[in-house]
Amino acid sequence: MTTGLDGRLALVTGAGRGIGAAVVTALVEQGARVVATDRTAEGVEALAGEYGDGRVTARTLDVTDADAVEALVDETEHALGPLDIAVNVAGVLRASAVVDLTGEDWAATFAVNSTGVFHVSRAAARRMTGRGHGSIVTVASNAAGVPRAGLAAYAASKAAAVMFTKCLGLEVAGRGVRCNTVSPGSTLTDMQRALWTAGEEDASARRVIAGDLASYRTGIPLGRIADPADIADAVVFLASDRARHITMHDLYVDGGATLRA
Template identity: 90%
Template sequence: MSAGLDGRLALVTGAGRGIGAAVVTALVEQGARVLATDRTARGIEELAGEHGADRVTARLLDVTDADAVESLADETERTLGPLDVAVNVAGILRPSDVVNLTDEDWAATFAVNSTGVFHVSRAAARRMSGRGRGSIVTVASNAAGIPRAGLAAYAASKAAAVMFTKCLGLEVAGHGVRCNTVSPGSTLTDMQRALWTAGEETASARRVIDGDLASYRTGIPLGRIADPADIADAVVFLASDRARHITMHDLYVDGGATLRA
C-alpha cells in the first residue's frame, strides 16, 4: 500500500546516523525527497551520495540555533519547494544520576532534545499551516513515560518534547497539520552502545533484553533490541497519508519494554 509520499519534501534532523539515517532511507524508498540535516557533514553527505542528490539534499544544521533553523526553512522553500514533512530525530544522551548531574549537561540535553524540537517544529508549522497540510513527527523515547535511573535529564527532555508536540498538534489541527511522536525503546544505535560495557557488547545486549531488577528496569517482552529501521517504519507511517486521521498520538516502538506504563 502506497504511503502517499511520492514527490513530497521532508526535513529530517539528526540524519547523519542511527535512527535519523534510517528515516531518510525509508522516506526515499517511499518516493519522498529529503533534506537531511545534522551538525556534522559526513553522514548526511554519504546519504546524498547513496541515494542521489536529486533525492537527498545534505545541509548542516544545529537545531539549538533558532536563526539557523528559520534560515534553512526559508532556503528550503525557496530552492526545493514547500515542506510537507518534518521529522525531529536529533538528540543527545548524557547519563548521570541526578545528584552528580551538571548544569551544563542538563542545559545541553534540553537544548537539543526539547528546544531543538521546538525550533524545527515551529518553523515547519508556520509554513505548513498556511498551506493547510503537513505532518510533523518527533522521535522521543519510551523513557519519557517511565522513570529510569541515571537518565533523568534525557527522560525529562523527551517527556517535554512529547507534550510539546501534542500541544502543537492541537493548535494546528484546524489547519490540516498533524503532529505525532514515536517513542522507541532500546535500539541498536551508537547512543545505545555507549551505555554498554566495552568489550561486552553481547552480554550488555542480553542484559537489556532480560531486564535488571536491581535498577527497576523491565526487559523486552519481544526478546530483541530494535533496529533503526523498525523506528523509521513507524515514523514513515505517521508522516504518511495512511495516518491521515491520526494526530497528537505517541506511538511506542519498544517491544513492550515499558509494559505501556
C-alpha cells in the same frame, strides 16, 4: 491506500546516523525527497552520495540555533519547494545520577532534545498551516513515560518534547497539520552502545533484553533490541496518508519494554 509520500519534501534532523539515517532511507524508498540535516556534514553527505540523483540533499544544522533553523527552512522552500514533512530525530544523551548531573549537562540535553524540537517544529508549522497540510513527527523515547535511573535529564527532555508536540498538534489540527511522536525503546544505535560495557556488546545486549530488577528496569518481552529501521517504519507511517486521521498520538516502539505503563 498508498502512503502518498511520492514527490513530497521532508526535512529530517539528526540524519547523519542511526535512527535519523534510517528515516531518510525509509522516506526515500517511499518516493519522498529529503533534506537530511545533522550538526556535522560527514554522515549526511555520505547518505546523499548513496543516491546521487537529488533525492537527498545534505545540509548541516544546529537545531539549538533558532535563526539557523529558520534560515534553512527558508532556503529549503526557496530551492526545493514547500515542505510537507518535518521529522525531529536529533538528540543527545548524558547519563548521570541526578546528584552528579551538572547544570551544563542538563541545559545541553534540553537544548537539543526539547528546544531543538521547538525550533524545527515551529518553523515547519508556520509554513504548513498557511498551506493547509503537513505532518510533523518527533522521535522521543519510552523513557519519557517511565522513570529510569541515571537518565533523568534525557527522560525529562523527551517528556517535554512529547507534550510540546501534542500541544502543537492541538493548535494546528484545524489547519490540516498533524503532529505525532514515536517513542522508541532500546535501539541498536551509537547512543545505545555508549551505555554498554566496552568489549561486551553481546553480553550488554542480553542484559538489556533480560532487564535488571535492581535498577527497576524491565526487559523486552519480544526478546530483541530494535533496529533503527523499526523506528523509521513507524515514523514513515505517521508521516504518511495512511495515518491521515491520527494526530497528537505517541506511538511506542519498544517491544513491550514499558508494559505500556
